Amino acid sequence: MGTVVSVEEHWALENALLDYLFAVDAMDDIDGMVACFTEDAVVDLTGLELGTYEGSEAIAGFYGQVFETMSHHMHTLSNFRVLACDGKTARVYAYICGMGRSHAGVDIQVYVYYDLKMRMTDKGWKISHFYEAPKLPMLDSVGQVHNSD
Amino acid sequence: MGTVVSVEEHWALENALLDYLFAVDAMDDIDGMVACFTEDAVVDLTGLELGTYEGSEAIAGFYGQVFETMSHHMHTLSNFRVLACDGKTARVYAYICGMGRSHAGVDIQVYVYYDLKMRMTDKGWKISHFYEAPKLPMLDSVGQVHNSD
Amino acid sequence: MGTVVSVEEHWALENALLDYLFAVDAMDDIDGMVACFTEDAVVDLTGLELGTYEGSEAIAGFYGQVFETMSHHMHTLSNFRVLACDGKTARVYAYICGMGRSHAGVDIQVYVYYDLKMRMTDKGWKISHFYEAPKLPMLDSVGQVHNSD
Numbered sequence: 001m002g003t004v005v006s007v008e009e010h011w012a013l014e015n016a017l018l019d020y021l022f023a024v025d026a027m028d029d030i031d032g033m034v035a036c037f038t039e040d041a042v043v044d045l046t047g048l049e050l051g052t053y054e055g056s057e058a059i060a061g062f063y064g065q066v067f068e069t070m071s072h073h074m075h076t077l078s079n080f081r082v083l084a085c086d087g088k089t090a091r092v093y094a095y096i097c098g099m100g101r102s103h104a105g106v107d108i109q110v111y112v113y114y115d116l117k118m119r120m121t122d123k124g125w126k127i128s129h130f131y132e133a134p135k136l137p138m139l140d141s142v143g144q145v146h147n148s149d
Numbered sequence: 150m151g152t153v154v155s156v157e158e159h160w161a162l163e164n165a166l167l168d169y170l171f172a173v174d175a176m177d178d179i180d181g182m183v184a185c186f187t188e189d190a191v192v193d194l195t196g197l198e199l200g201t202y203e204g205s206e207a208i209a210g211f212y213g214q215v216f217e218t219m220s221h222h223m224h225t226l227s228n229f230r231v232l233a234c235d236g237k238t239a240r241v242y243a244y245i246c247g248m249g250r251s252h253a254g255v256d257i258q259v260y261v262y263y264d265l266k267m268r269m270t271d272k273g274w275k276i277s278h279f280y281e282a283p284k285l286p287m288l289d290s291v292g293q294v295h296n297s298d
Numbered sequence: 299m300g301t302v303v304s305v306e307e308h309w310a311l312e313n314a315l316l317d318y319l320f321a322v323d324a325m326d327d328i329d330g331m332v333a334c335f336t337e338d339a340v341v342d343l344t345g346l347e348l349g350t351y352e353g354s355e356a357i358a359g360f361y362g363q364v365f366e367t368m369s370h371h372m373h374t375l376s377n378f379r380v381l382a383c384d385g386k387t388a389r390v391y392a393y394i395c396g397m398g399r400s401h402a403g404v405d406i407q408v409y410v411y412y413d414l415k416m417r418m419t420d421k422g423w424k425i426s427h428f429y430e431a432p433k434l435p436m437l438d439s440v441g442q443v444h445n446s447d
Contacts, residue, residue, distance in 0.1 A: 007309050011156050018228060025284070074260055074284040076227040076244050078374040079316060095374050099260065099285055111372055111397065135323070135372045136397055160305050167377055174433070223409055223433040225376040225393050248409065248434055 005085045013092050013118060014080045016125035021096075024063070025073045033063045038119050038128045047133025048112070072101040090118045090125070095135060111136040154234045162241050162267060163229045165274035170245075173212070174222045182212045187268050187277045196282025197261070221250040239267045239274070244284060260285040303383045311390050311416060312378045314423035319394075322361070323371045331361045336417050336426045345431025346410070370399040388416045388423070393433060409434040 005013075020036040023029060034056050037043075043053040043062065053062045079095040098110045117129035154162075169185040172178060183205050186192070192202040192211065202211045228244040247259045266278035303311075318334040321327060332354050335341070341351040341360065351360045377393040396408045415427035 007156050007305050010309065011159065018230060021228060022230070072285050074244065076246070078227055078376055079319060081316060081320070095372065097374070101286060136370050137399060156305050160308065167379060170377060171379070221434050223393065225395070227376055250435060 003082050003084050005082050009085055009087075010080075010082055013082055013085070013090055013125055014077075016118060016127070017077065017080065017092065017094060017114070017116070020127060021075045021077055024075055027067045027070060027073050030060050030064055030067070034060050035123075036127055037130070038121065038126045041126070041128050041130065043130040045132065047131060048110075048138075069102050070100045071103045072099075074099045088120050089128075090120075092116050092118060096132070108139075110134065110138055152231050152233050154231050158234055158236075158239075159229075159231055162231055162234070162239055162274055163226075165267060165276070166226065166229065166241065166243060166263070166265070169276060170224045170226055173224055176216045176219060176222055179209050179213055179216070183209050184272075185276055186279070187270065187275045190275070190277050190279065192279040194281065196280060197259075197287075218251050219249050220252045221248075223248045237269050238277075239269075241265050241267060245281070257288075259283065259287055301380050301382050303380050307383055307385075308378075308380055311380055311383070311388055311423055312375075314416060314425070315375065315378065315390065315392060315412070315414070318425060319373045319375055322373055325365045325368065325371055328358050328362055328365070332358050333421075334425055335428070336419065336424045339424070339426050339428065341428040343430065345429060346408075346436075367400050368398050369401045370397075372397045386418050387426075388418075390414050390416060394430070406437075408432065408436055 016036070020033075023033040023036055026032070037056065037059055039056050041055070041059060043059055045051060045053075051062075053059050076097045076099075077094055078097075079093075081093045083091040083093050085091075092114075093116075094114045096112050096114055098112060099108065101107050111134065112132045113135045115131045115133075116127055118125045119128040165185070169182075172182040172185055175181070186205065186208055188205050190204070190208060192208055194200060194202075200211075202208050225246045225248075226243055227246075228242075230242045232240040232242050234240075241263075242265075243263045245261050245263055247261060248257065250256050260283065261281045262284045264280045264282075265276055267274045268277040314334070321331040321334055324330070335354065335357055337354050339353070339357060341357055343349060343351075349360075351357050374395045374397075375392055376395075377391075379391045381389040381391050383389075390412075391414075392412045394410050394412055396410060397406065399405050409432065410430045411433045413429045413431075414425055416423045417426040
């Protein structure tokens with residue numbers, strides 16, 4: 001696993017993912033959130049038993065609702081890998097520990113992997129297809145948050 | 150968020166932070182600890198409801214006390230970003246999971262961000278201003294450690 | 299701590315360790331697992347109060363048993379450092395949070411450091427000596443897993 005890409009390409013792709021994580025954890029900038037994706041991006045959360053969101057408007061709606069529900073967010077990145085990259089498109093893989101607290105006071109902690117397709121645009125690498133799924137069994141608290149609002 | 154710097158500059162800055170984390174977790178080398186900072190550095194821990202420490206002597210005193218209190222330390226770094234860098238000074242941001250056990254047997258685990266100013270010296274990048282604050286709510290155990298010695 | 303190596307060398311070594319972690323977490327490819335090591339590699343797990351495994355056959359046997367015991371694996375890497383590197387051999391250090399669940403339903407989580415010797419081969423960097431030990435005190439659950447099968 002892992003493709004031979006230059007250190008610069010590896011870093012540019014990892015940095016695009018860090019942009020996404022920073023926006024998710026800032027929880028106050030929907031435009032910045034949406035700017036991490038291509039306009040036609042698909043966010044497929046069926047691996048978490050949630051929905052699929054296609055295009056900027058649907059993606060903005062999803063993250064807007066998340067930001068209203070949560071009071072704290074922290075998503076830590078590790079084990080970032082470039083699975084494929086031809087300079088115009090790429091597929092990357094990473095581990096994320098997603099942590100947070102809802103306004104209702106429920107703490108969540110999920111250990112997932114991200115499997116993302118990225119596309120080079122005139123504003124740099126953007127996420128065109130987002131998929132995540134649990135790498136470790138999920139705790140009941142995740143369901144509690146989604147039932148609590 | 151995130152500034153365009155070369156991969157080499159990014160790596161040199163991240164490596165300076167790893168030097169700091171290694172010294173904090175080694176818990177046995179105050180000189181190596183102090184060497185991570187400029188002589189006039191400020192360590193501002195008010196975000197953790199602790200004090201502010203200015204200059205090598207005060208910084209040595211603070212870490213000396215921490216090392217006496219704790220039996221184990223592990224600080225994991227993720228999501229490192231260069232917010233600004235002009236080659237002589239830089240501002241960097243990162244997530245840290247700070248974990249440890251005190252000699253009194255209390256385990257602590259804090260999820261924080263670091264917001265650091267660094268300065269290029271004749272011995273490489275050094276921390277000139279250190280600030281950290283919780284990214285997730287802190288557990289009561291942190292107060293227990295500080296009350297236990 | 300930390301040796302001056304090029305960003306490319308640093309990244310190649312880190313990538314070799316990521317290959318190992320990916321194989322450990324995939325839990326389905328003993329050949330890919332063994333391919334992360336030199337043929338004469340030594341896996342010294344005495345720091346975890348486990349055994350020492352020398353050579354491809356013994357290493358395959360060990361990981362085969364682990365993969366049979368566990369239903370989930372996730373090993374997150376951080377604080378990767380190159381301690382020494384002469385282009386042909388290297389010593390690297392890293393933090394790993396090793397998490398998993400056994401088929402018997404026991405969850406484990408260990409906070410360890412890896413201290414590895416690596417060797418450049420015609421197939422890239424491979425692990426020639428593997429050592430890990432706890433960085434934080436281990437929970438009882440680790441013993442439970444090893445007694446549960």
